Amino acid sequence: MSDLSLDITLTVNGERIAERVEARKSLVDFLRDDLALTGSHVGCEHGVCGTCTVRVNGEIVRGCLMLAVQCDGATVETIEGLSDSGEVADLQRAFEQRNALQCGYCTPGMLATAQDLLSRGGVPSRDEIREHISGNYCRCTGYHAIVDAVEAVAQARAGAKP
Amino acid sequence: MKPAPFAYKRARSLDEAVALLGEHRDARLLAGGQSLIATLNMRLSAPTLLIDINGIAGLDRITRNNGSVEIGALVRHAQAERSADIARHVPLIARAMPTIGHPAIRNRGTLGGSIAFADPAAELPACLLALGGEVEATGPNGKRVIKADDFFTGLFETALAPDELLTAIRVPAATAQTRTGFAELARRHGDYAIAGLAATARADGKGLSDVRLAFFGVGATPLRANTSEAALAHGDIDGAVAALDLEPHDDVQATAATKKHLAGVLLRRVAAQLMEAR
Numbered sequence: 001m002s003d004l005s006l007d008i009t010l011t012v013n014g015e016r017i018a019e020r021v022e023a024r025k026s027l028v029d030f031l032r033d034d035l036a037l038t039g040s041h042v043g044c045e046h047g048v049c050g051t052c053t054v055r056v057n058g059e060i061v062r063g064c065l066m067l068a069v070q071c072d073g074a075t076v077e078t079i080e081g082l083s084d085s086g087e088v089a090d091l092q093r094a095f096e097q098r099n100a101l102q103c104g105y106c107t108p109g110m111l112a113t114a115q116d117l118l119s120r121g122g123v124p125s126r127d128e129i130r131e132h133i134s135g136n137y138c139r140c141t142g143y144h145a146i147v148d149a150v151e152a153v154a155q156a157r158a159g160a161k162p
Numbered sequence: 163m164k165p166a167p168f169a170y171k172r173a174r175s176l177d178e179a180v181a182l183l184g185e186h187r188d189a190r191l192l193a194g195g196q197s198l199i200a201t202l203n204m205r206l207s208a209p210t211l212l213i214d215i216n217g218i219a220g221l222d223r224i225t226r227n228n229g230s231v232e233i234g235a236l237v238r239h240a241q242a243e244r245s246a247d248i249a250r251h252v253p254l255i256a257r258a259m260p261t262i263g264h265p266a267i268r269n270r271g272t273l274g275g276s277i278a279f280a281d282p283a284a285e286l287p288a289c290l291l292a293l294g295g296e297v298e299a300t301g302p303n304g305k306r307v308i309k310a311d312d313f314f315t316g317l318f319e320t321a322l323a324p325d326e327l328l329t330a331i332r333v334p335a336a337t338a339q340t341r342t343g344f345a346e347l348a349r350r351h352g353d354y355a356i357a358g359l360a361a362t363a364r365a366d367g368k369g370l371s372d373v374r375l376a377f378f379g380v381g382a383t384p385l386r387a388n389t390s391e392a393a394l395a396h397g398d399i400d401g402a403v404a405a406l407d408l409e410p411h412d413d414v415q416a417t418a419a420t421k422k423h424l425a426g427v428l429l430r431r432v433a434a435q436l437m438e439a440r
Contacts, residue, residue: 003169003211023170023212026199045163046200047267048353059240059269065199066270069170070192070214116265134351135264 008072012037013081021068028052028063030071031078039079039108043137050136053109054078060116079108088115090156094149102140110136114150123154165202169211176300176329179215184302184325186211191327193236193275196267221274221329226251232298232332235274239263242273251335254293254342254362258285261344264352277313278328280320280383283354285346287314288378291386292342292360295333301326314383339365343432346379347424349415355379356415359428363394363436370395370436375429380410380421390429399433 009018012035021030026045031037031054043049045064052063055077082088088111094100101107110133117124117132124132129150130143138146170192173179183189189211192198201207215221221236224247231251233242242248243259255273262268262276262285276286277297290297290310297308299322308321315321322328336342346358357379363370373391378384385408393402403426410421 003171004167006170022167024165024167024202026164026203029164045203047196047263050264050266053266060266061270062196062266064203065196065267067170067192067195067199067212070195070216113266131260131351132265135266 006069006072008069010071010073011075013077013084023067023069025068026052026064027054027056027061027066027068027071027076030068031063031076034068037078037080039083041105041108043105048135048137049106049109050113050133051106051109053112053136055082055112055116060112079111082112082115088112090153091115091118091149094153094156095146098145098149098152100141100145100149101138106136106138106140110138110146114146114153118150118154118157123151123158126151129154163203163205165199166205166208168202168209170214171211172214172217174217176218176327179213179218179327180300180302180325182211182213183327186213187324189213191215191278193278194238194271195275196263196271197275197279197281215327224248226335229335230332231335232330233273235272235278235327235329235331237273239268239271239273239276240265243268252293252333253336253340254344254360255286255289255333257342257344258289258360261285261346261348261352261355261358267352273331274328277331278320278322280314280318281354282317282382282384283358283379285344285355285358285360285378288358288360288376288384289344290331290333291376291384292362292374293333294362294374295331297322297328298330298332299323299326300329305329307332311386317382337364341365341370341436341438343435345428345431345435347428354415357410357421357424357428359425359432360384361432361436369397373436375432377408377425377428379415380408380425387429394433394436397437399430402433403429 041051043051047065190209192212192214221234249256341363343361346355363373375387389405390402
């Protein structure tokens with residue numbers, strides 16, 4: 001049957017991309033293998049661990065549970081884009097200062113998820129932070145330092161924008 | 163793991179989706195994909211064709227008409243979670259929504275997909291059953307309506323024909339007398355429940371009537387507990403717990419005995435919610 005591979009056009013981190021992809025290829029595999037954007041990680045490949053979290057049309061999604069062909073016409077942002085634009089610079093600094101990462105495998109997904117929560121404005125409670133990152137496994141930190149870092153950035157941003 | 167190869171087609175209309183389903187008997191519909199793509203990745207399923215219905219216009223609406231609320235098949239969990247209409251008119255679904263997966267999952271997953279997939283541990287099939295709602299199915303002969311009580315026929319099995327797709331669900335809009343309850347127990351927030359319970363009732367004087375209890379994660383389908391419903395309508399919580407006749411099987415999350423115990427715990431929690439003054 002035809003349609004095993006399709007041509008797609010999308011914007012990734014501000015750059016227009018046109019590629020032919022296999023229908024079965026996940027978004028995160030496309031980003032890593034075809035575009036060499038290896039900041040998005042592959043963990044469980046069935047939507048549990050959250051390390052493949054990226055933004056599609058402004059909303060965080062599981063990169064392993066979306067097909068690349070579904071992103072035809074979409075705007076995709078990965079940790080490379082979020083880093084380069086400076087959007088998560090304060091979160092990255094807080095993660096470093098508070099030891100909110102050790103091996104770093106979960107960190108790109110964790111930052112995208114934390115930024116998703118903080119972009120809604122206000123200062124979320126620690127419970128709300130925990131709930132929002134509940135879909136992102138971290139096997140190093142025990143989460144406490146991550147919650148500390150996200151909370152500190154939320155407070156700093158709220159202070160900076162009264 | 164990576165999925166086995168499959169072809170992919172975007173259906174532009176309901177007619178096209180129905181026609182493709184008719185032509186390709188081992189095709190699967192792709193809506194939110196949050197369960198389907200996981201099963202493809204694990205090679206639990208290997209269809210030759212995915213029919214992407216995300217581009218079909220008009221299936222992503224929440225509309226209220228004549229005492230009921232219609233939720234289109236492509237309404238995403240996050241959309242329902244933010245919806246003032248859902249919060250006001252379908253408070254049971256509003257209560258359940260934060261427990262469904264995680265934010266990144268809720269941004270993609272659809273209400274219609276969850277109900278059509280009929281995972282026995284999923285929240286929305288149980289909500290539909292507790293609400294006494296119905297499913298609108300569209301096939302080659304047009305639309306038909308299937309009551310929630312008749313929809314879930316077995317493990318991941320529904321009353322949908324192979325060439326039909328779920329296009330909407332309809333549930334009664336809440337009134338001032340409507341009471342709802344929802345609770346689940348999961349190892350991690352957002353994971354599939356070990357056991358859960360969705361419930362509706364009508365406040366009737368100081369008591370309750372029309373109690374509908376729909377358990378999930380304790381059987382092959384979401385399950386009503388009729389005897390317990392009657393006991394609860396008489397205000398007899400102990401009797402309702404004693405009357406539970408669920409027969410869950412052991413699974414990877416818990417033993418049958420644990421699930422039975424947890425069902426009683428959930429029933430007490432949900433009974434308290436149903437009896438709260440609004």
